[in-house]
Amino acid sequence: MAPNSASDADYFRDKARKDLLALLEGVRGKKNVVISQDLAGPVGLFVKFSLLQEYGVDRVFLLENANVDSTQRNVVFLVHAEKARHVRTVAEQIKRLQRNGNVEHEFFIFWVPRRTLVSNSILEEAGIIGDVNISEFPLYFMPLEQDVLSLELDSSFGDLYLNKDPGCIFQSAKALMDIQQRHGYFPRIIGKGDNARRLADLLLRMRRELDAEESSGLNGLPARGLLPSASTESLIIIDREVDFGTVLLTQLTYEGLIDETVGIKHNQADVDTTIVGPGAAQESSKAPQQQTSKQGQKRKIQLDDSDQLFSQLRDANFAIVGDILNKVARRLESDYESRHTAKTTTQLREFVNKLPTYQLEHQSLRVHTNLAEEIMRVTRSDIFRKVLEIQQNNAAGADATYQHDSIEELIARNAPLKTVLRLLCLESCMSGGLRARDLENFKKQVVQAYGYQHLLTFDALEKMELLQPRSSATTMLLPTTGAAQAGLKTNYNYLRKNLRLVIEEVSEKEPEDVSYVYSGFAPLSIRLVQCVLQKPYILALTKGGSAPASTNTNAASTTSPGWLGFEDVVKSARGATFSIVQKGDDKAVRARQTISGNNAIKTVYVYFLGGITFTEIAALRFIAAQEALRRKIVICTTGLINGDRMMDAAIAKGGFAKEE
Amino acid sequence: LDGKPGISFELIAQTAFDEGRAHLATQLLNHEPRAGKQVPLLMNMEEDEIALDKAIESGDTDLVNYVLLHLRSKLPLASFFRMINTRPMASALVETSARGEDSELLKDLYYQDDRPIDGSNVLLSEALQETELERQTEKLHLASRLLADSKDATVVLQQKMLNESSQLLKVQEALDQEIAEREEYVGLSLNETVYRLIRSGWSKRAQKVQSEFKLPEKTYWWLRLRALVAKRDWG
Numbered sequence: 001m002a003p004n005s006a007s008d009a010d011y012f013r014d015k016a017r018k019d020l021l022a023l024l025e026g027v028r029g030k031k032n033v034v035i036s037q038d039l040a041g042p043v044g045l046f047v048k049f050s051l052l053q054e055y056g057v058d059r060v061f062l063l064e065n066a067n068v069d070s071t072q073r074n075v076v077f078l079v080h081a082e083k084a085r086h087v088r089t090v091a092e093q094i095k096r097l098q099r100n101g102n103v104e105h106e107f108f109i110f111w112v113p114r115r116t117l118v119s120n121s122i123l124e125e126a127g128i129i130g131d132v133n134i135s136e137f138p139l140y141f142m143p144l145e146q147d148v149l150s151l152e153l154d155s156s157f158g159d160l161y162l163n164k165d166p167g168c169i170f171q172s173a174k175a176l177m178d179i180q181q182r183h184g185y186f187p188r189i190i191g192k193g194d195n196a197r198r199l200a201d202l203l204l205r206m207r208r209e210l211d212a213e214e215s216s217g218l219n220g221l222p223a224r225g226l227l228p229s230a231s232t233e234s235l236i237i238i239d240r241e242v243d244f245g246t247v248l249l250t251q252l253t254y255e256g257l258i259d260e261t262v263g264i265k266h267n268q269a270d271v272d273t274t275i276v277g278p279g280a281a282q283e284s285s286k287a288p289q290q291q292t293s294k295q296g297q298k299r300k301i302q303l304d305d306s307d308q309l310f311s312q313l314r315d316a317n318f319a320i321v322g323d324i325l326n327k328v329a330r331r332l333e334s335d336y337e338s339r340h341t342a343k344t345t346t347q348l349r350e351f352v353n354k355l356p357t358y359q360l361e362h363q364s365l366r367v368h369t370n371l372a373e374e375i376m377r378v379t380r381s382d383i384f385r386k387v388l389e390i391q392q393n394n395a396a397g398a399d400a401t402y403q404h405d406s407i408e409e410l411i412a413r414n415a416p417l418k419t420v421l422r423l424l425c426l427e428s429c430m431s432g433g434l435r436a437r438d439l440e441n442f443k444k445q446v447v448q449a450y451g452y453q454h455l456l457t458f459d460a461l462e463k464m465e466l467l468q469p470r471s472s473a474t475t476m477l478l479p480t481t482g483a484a485q486a487g488l489k490t491n492y493n494y495l496r497k498n499l500r501l502v503i504e505e506v507s508e509k510e511p512e513d514v515s516y517v518y519s520g521f522a523p524l525s526i527r528l529v530q531c532v533l534q535k536p537y538i539l540a541l542t543k544g545g546s547a548p549a550s551t552n553t554n555a556a557s558t559t560s561p562g563w564l565g566f567e568d569v570v571k572s573a574r575g576a577t578f579s580i581v582q583k584g585d586d587k588a589v590r591a592r593q594t595i596s597g598n599n600a601i602k603t604v605y606v607y608f609l610g611g612i613t614f615t616e617i618a619a620l621r622f623i624a625a626q627e628a629l630r631r632k633i634v635i636c637t638t639g640l641i642n643g644d645r646m647m648d649a650a651i652a653k654g655g656f657a658k659e660e
Numbered sequence: 661l662d663g664k665p666g667i668s669f670e671l672i673a674q675t676a677f678d679e680g681r682a683h684l685a686t687q688l689l690n691h692e693p694r695a696g697k698q699v700p701l702l703m704n705m706e707e708d709e710i711a712l713d714k715a716i717e718s719g720d721t722d723l724v725n726y727v728l729l730h731l732r733s734k735l736p737l738a739s740f741f742r743m744i745n746t747r748p749m750a751s752a753l754v755e756t757s758a759r760g761e762d763s764e765l766l767k768d769l770y771y772q773d774d775r776p777i778d779g780s781n782v783l784l785s786e787a788l789q790e791t792e793l794e795r796q797t798e799k800l801h802l803a804s805r806l807l808a809d810s811k812d813a814t815v816v817l818q819q820k821m822l823n824e825s826s827q828l829l830k831v832q833e834a835l836d837q838e839i840a841e842r843e844e845y846v847g848l849s850l851n852e853t854v855y856r857l858i859r860s861g862w863s864k865r866a867q868k869v870q871s872e873f874k875l876p877e878k879t880y881w882w883l884r885l886r887a888l889v890a891k892r893d894w895g
Contacts (some may be wrong), residue, residue, distance in 0.1 A: 082722065084757055117700075117726035167721040181813060202719045285774035412882035414851065441815055446876065448850040452825035453788050455818065459781055469814075654788040656796060657847025 008179065008634060009143035013046045016139055020110075023135055024055040024076070031056055031074035034093070036086055039078060039112060040151040041266035042142050061087055070097065074106045078137065081111035082167055087119045091126040098131070098296040110137040126588035140175035140637065144267055145305055147624065148617060149636045151175060152266065157356040157636040158649030160195065160610050161241060161464045166627045168638050169195055173202035173608060176235065179605065180207075184229030185582045186605070188525075189561050190532055190626060193239020193575035195609050200237060200580060206340065208583075228582055230253050233631060234533055234561070238525050240610025240641070242490055242573050244466060246523040247613055248426040248643045249391050250384075253517050254321045255314035256614040257375050258303070259642050264614070270298040271371065284355075309364045315618035317508040317516050318379070321372050332361055373386060381413050390423055396494060396502050400427040404438060408445060416451045418647040421457070425466040426606070430492045433470035458650035464650060465489075471496070490524070490574040498569050499527045500541045514619035528573065529606055531566040533627065538566070603632045611641030695709065699723050716749050724753055737765075742848060743773050773780035777818060780806040784822070793833060793846060800826040824873065828853070831869065850875065851883055 020043070024031070024422065033052070040062065049060070054539035061068040063086065064081060079086050085549050088107065097105055106127075111119060114136050123129040138447065141149040153159075156168040176199075180186060185207065189200045240247070251260055262269045305311040309328060313321055336359055343346045378384055387410070390403045407423055424442055428434050434442070447454050461467040496502055501522050503515040514530075529539050562579030570577050606620060617635055624633040699718075702711035708731055715723040728750060732740055736838035744750040751769075758765045763782050780803040787799035800822055807819040830843040832853060839845075839862065845853055850873055857866035870880050 037677040084725070085761075110706070114790040118722055118729060121726070121729060132757055159756075164748065165721065165756050166719060167750060170719050170721055175718070198719065202822065205718070321736075408876075408878065409882065412851070412879040413886065436813070443817070444821070445876070445879065446874065447821055447825075449879075450851075451849040452821060452828070453784070455821055455825075457785060554870075652785070652788070655847055656788065 007146055008149060008182075009146045011143045011182070012149065012178075013143050016046045016142065019050075019137060019139070020101055021051075021055055022135060024052070024057065026054070026135070027074050027076055027106075027133075029056060029074055030058050030072050031076050031108075032059050032061065032068060032072040033057050033076045033078060034061045034063050034068050034090075035078045036080060036151075038154050043078070043269070044138075044268075045144070045152075045266055058577075063093070066096075067631075068093060068097065068102050070100070070105070073103055074108065075209065076108045078109065078110045081110065081114065081116045081119045082171070084118055084122065085183070087116075087122045091123055091128060095126060095131065098128070107132040109134050111135070111138055113138045119127065138172065140178055144640075145492075146574060147621070147634055149175075149634065150640065151638045153639050155649075157240070157611050157641055157646060160638075162460055162649055166195070166198065169199050169202065169609065172199055172607070172638060173206055176203060176605075176607065177206050177210075178260060180229070180369050183232050183603075184227050186232055186235040187228040187582060188561060189237065189578075189580045189582065190234055191237035191239070191576075191578050192528055192570065192573060193237070193242040193609070195241065195575075196237040196239040197576040197578055198430055199607075199609055200578060204580070204582075224283050231600065231602060233604045234532075235605045235607060236529055237607045237609060238528060240525075240608065241465075241525040242528070244614065244646075245395070245429045245490075245492060246427060246525055247517075247641055247646055248609070249398070249430065249521065250388060251517070251520055251613055251615040251642065252318055253314070253615050253618045254316055254318050254372070254375075255303070255618070256517070256642075257318050257379070258371065258615050259640075260644070261375055261378050262371075263644075264303060264640070265304060267304045268300050271301050273299050280564040294374055301371075307364050309361060309368060313368060315517075315621055316407050317511070317519060318375065318618050319508045319519070323509075325369055325372060328361075328365055329369075332358065332365065334561040363620055381417075383410065383413065386410060387415070387419055387423065391426060391590070394423075394426050394430050395518070397430075397496055400431050401435075401438070403427070404508045407442070409548075411442075411445050411449050414449065417446070417454070417651065418644045420446065421461065421467070421647050425461060428467045429490075432489055432491075433468045436469040436471050439467075439469050451655050453655055454651045457650050460650035460652070466646075466650070488574060494572045495524060495527075495569070498542060498572075499524065499531075499538070501527065511622065514622050516622075517615040517619050523613075523616050523619055524573065525608070526616055526623070529620070530623065531562075531563060531570060531603065533623065533631070535565055565637045601630060601632055605634050605636055608635070608637040611639050611645075612637040613642055614640065700728065703727065708734075711752060712743065712747065715745060721753065724750060725757070728754060737768060738772070741769055745773055766817070776806050776810060777815060779819070780822070781802070793829060797826045797829055800829075831872070835865070851879065854880065855883045855887045858884055859891050861891075 038059075049057075052060070054660060057076075058072050066089075075094075077090050077093075079090055081087060092487055094107055097107075109132050111134065114477065115134055120129065123132065130272070138282070140151060142152050144150050149173060151168070153171065159168055161164040176186075180203075186203075186466060191197060191200050205519050229517075251257060255264070256270055257263060303310060312328075313324055316324060335354075338637070339348075339351050342351045373508055385405055390406050393403055394400055403423075407420065410423070433439075443455075443458055446458075458467065492501070499522075503513055503520055503522060506513060506515050506520050508516055508519065513522065514526050517523070527538070563577060567577070608616070612635065620633060620635055624631075627633065683815070690849070699711050699715050702708075702714060708727070708771045712727050712731070715727045728744070731743065735743070744754055751837065755766065757768075759766065763786060767779055770776070770782065783799050783803035783806070788801065790796045792800060803856050804819050804822040804826075807815050807822070811818070828850055829846065832848065835845040835853075835857075839860070843856075849858065850869070854866050854869055854874075857863070857869065866884075869875070
């Protein structure tokens, strides 16, 4: 019962790779692979193209391009089965190949993460279900980093909040079941938000189903019920809709700003070659999708912890990135200089041995210096500053109507639509909707400036409850004390004070609080996590004291679990609040406790349903470092999100022009 | 039998159903914890509503979609709508899968549910997909007509802006005929239209558009400033 020595990230990476390769081995001979776009990137995270080639993959096509050819007899599709549209595309392409090809193809479909009933009936309707070999590729969590697991569901935000499609909750539950299968049940499930509650319910339900499965002995599983885990402390689920405000702000950490300006996808960013210089050749053949999308003057940059410099920079506030770069440059220079002092042969050999590391560092230093300069150019622009000013005023709780002139100016100056909408949504989220007259005004100005198709955009934003008139029932804030009227929305005004969301004297150089990631604003979502994990710290903070978190180590680590002590505060955030204890067979638990003792460092899983931002990851890492003696924090999410991606879900595509 | 874990109610229920005791089978199935096994059987027994409810309970979107697919081909549209519109998850899934693929279904659904704004939005997105100006305007008119009898403030505003958009298209078409430039005016936003007009030196026309659409003074001056800078007209 202790195969859990490897970290979850490594485990999931290995498992995904092994599963995929085993499936490919099942297809004898050479084959062409057709992969859907939303899977190509994630697959690149755990398997390289060269490895696929060893397993007989000849060429890789994107499903969306519809250009698979007949060069190989075997054609393998690797596609999400949850989306009916994808399934239909697969069916069409198979039919096309059957009609045109002069070769008799063998078709294989690997459904990710499972074969669905709907996909069956679509293939049946198309009359090809008999001609294909179908397998499942159970891919759920993809490890982005040692401490970050993601489902990488790009569309989960729109699905969940706009289309109200709970598919990704179900997938989350499945993925978390994987973790439970491995480590045992989460002893406690703590959560905030209605969708979080749904997820927790699904987890409980799936456990019951598993029990039923096992005891009816139908599928030959070893009949051992799972126990509450000894290595896990708890699972904390935060629903994104509890705190939309944080995502709408411009992220101010280095990685956050890269995401805001360039965009990060599956640990990679496409950067103009003019900024970072042409890449080395080997780097551009890493993932299959690069084979097909190599046009333009972009170069892919890998952004993960394998790059030492980047792991230093990523979570820092952008203000101090220059300093760090400078320091590293100096050190590197002195390292190079040290060759002069190398006199004896052994000293020289040592230097030469280190040379490749130096060169690698040098290269990464150059990339990040250029990237930082590019970002600096953006952050110095007039519009960026104006936007930031409006955001900070909103976050600090200033009367939002004073910002309206500035927003109107931004519209007239044709600032990016997403930026404008983010500001409007921010105001709506933070102060419970806009006055109806103001909203009408903005609506008019936005459609006049950006096109009438954005009537649809506003409709979508309203459905997502991101931008609403104040009069509507769903915009009401949760009442703070005793007031009888019912509200629904997170009350930032109340929480700003009671959870100290705004901290003015934050030091960006040596941060003492998570608010450093937004230069003074602490993400509510993270504060909620702190209410569970760092109670003494939060108490000290709100009572005006400033006791650093790390001093008070032993007091509250196990004594007051769940939301205890913060129930009233947490009530003012949107959605259900819950804390569920999962019990197991008591005897076995006690037996194990006596064997292993109770002092080991336990893991806490923090699950962000509906996406997490890089700033929040940075803030969680900041907490993890403080808690390192007692806990290990693993971050899980449906995908990475930022304000622009949030807007993408709502913005209407297309216009009235003839082209496009 | 109740309270004992691990009894496969599915098997028992299946047997009961085979014996012709459908009611007993349904009763028994209520105890089966695994929705994946429960739902298909319920569908076999033609207990459609229960099947749908159980699928929704399970949270498994695939199961729900599967039941919906089945129901849609089986029931008349009206009773299909009736069945889903009391169940938010079901109607959300129907809407999602119909979007972009079956807008007729969406229109019917919104009509029956009395959601004029949603209905007119379907037409608006159809207008966006049209390539011919004439067809675009036609769809916009239809969209606006759906909103005609309502007095609700948001609806009125929405309708007003829809009308404005077809008006703008008309103006732009006229501009394209009068001014032959490399690029067309049709499809630009209002601000862009004014900006382009000033940049190309048609200040009079720009002013006319401004007053016609009641573009705010401040916006107009910003546009003018930007356009003149782009033109390098410092006079």
